[in-house]
């Protein structure tokens with residue numbers, strides 16, 4: 001019999017086995033939590049961002065005062081013709097993300113959600129939006145309009 | 152307790168107290184359906200528990216203001232029943248959701264009623280959980296030793312709100328879509344964590360099919376399980392500590 005102060009071989013092995021099991025249990029729990037976390041995060045593919053200029057249409061399609069809506073990657077884009085000059089904006093309202101509409105009669109962008117309005121430079125005229133609309137580069141080559149990419 | 156005036160209401164309550172002895176009715180019912188009760192009672196000794204629960208006295212200071220919690224629970228039970236009925240026809244996919252809700256409303260027998268009750272009861276549940284919180288707050292019923300139940304209650308309150316938020320998207324119409332766009336964008340404005348919260352809630356950069364299935368899963372699976380456990384704690388703690396005293 002070993003003396004009382006010392007651990008017996010049996011006690012030592014039992015404690016080591018307990019510690020080992022606890023360790024393996026914690027590791028698997030950690031791995032499971034990691035897998036679940038990664039699973040919940042949406043895959044990166046659903047966040048594709050376009051970065052090359054894209055054909056938006058021909059000049060004759062958008063007469064002065066009119067607009068055209070299109071999708072550039074995942075971004076809703078509004079192209080307007082202001083007295084012959086083409087401008088493009090990210091149509092996502094800077095307040096809480098609704099898609100703004102071009103109002104031909106008023107000459108401003110109007111957000112249907114809380115009535116934010118933006119002028120033809122994308123600056124806020126009225127309503128809750130804190131920032132101007134995002135500007136999108138426009139290039140006119142011959143009679144074709146391109147949006148996006150470098151300006 | 153019951154005033155001896157000639158009012159119709161108090162006459163009714165007095166009559167109810169004297170003639171409708173709940174304990175006797177329950178005992179009669181369980182004896183009458185004897186097979187179940189008798190066979191079960193022989194093994195589980197239930198007969199003792201039922202009158203004990205039914206005879207628990209209501210303290211004198213209790214009034215209608217103390218009913219808001221129970222009313223909230225009643226609306227929750229209505230949500231549970233009508234919600235389960237809705238899942239029989241509802242289809243949580245972007246191509247199918249709107250059409251399935253239209254089908255429930257226009258074609259299914261009493262679908263308009265089930266849907267309408269689910270919607271009204273959702274609104275009333277939120278109103279009554281707020282009234283309940285106000286009652287607890289202004290009567291100081293949150294004070295020690297009842298702080299824990301106040302905490303559980305705030306959890307229940309938040310779950311109720313998230314139920315409403317996730318359910319609102321399910322019809323997948325314009326109102327639902329843009330309300331969710333705006334609501335998730337608000338979560339996106341939280342400092343540091345915002346972008347992450349937005350992604351987790353939407354399941355992508357924009358509100359889309361992934362958002363719909365996520366919200367459906369939350370609305371019909373995750374939240375019901377969560378509220379089941381929290382309600383369990385809430386009621387067990389309440390029963391153990393008893394209702395708070397007079398003001």
Ligand code: HEM
Pocket residue numbers: 227230231233234235237238241252255266267269270273274276311314315318319320321322370371372375
């Ligand atoms: C307990 C609190 C609950 C609240 C506050 C709540 C709230 C809502 C709301 C506001 C809607 C939109 C209703 C509509 O537009 O018609 C909805 C829809 C729905 N809910 Fe709930 N709900 C709750 C519980 C449940 C439960 C427990 C289930 C099922 C397990 C459920 C299943 C559904 C389904 C399938 C829909 C879509 C059908 C439809 O829009 O008519 N709900 N819920």
Ligand code: FES
Pocket residue numbers: 093094095096097098111112113114115116127128129333
């Ligand atoms: S989202 Fe455009 S004004 Fe609120």
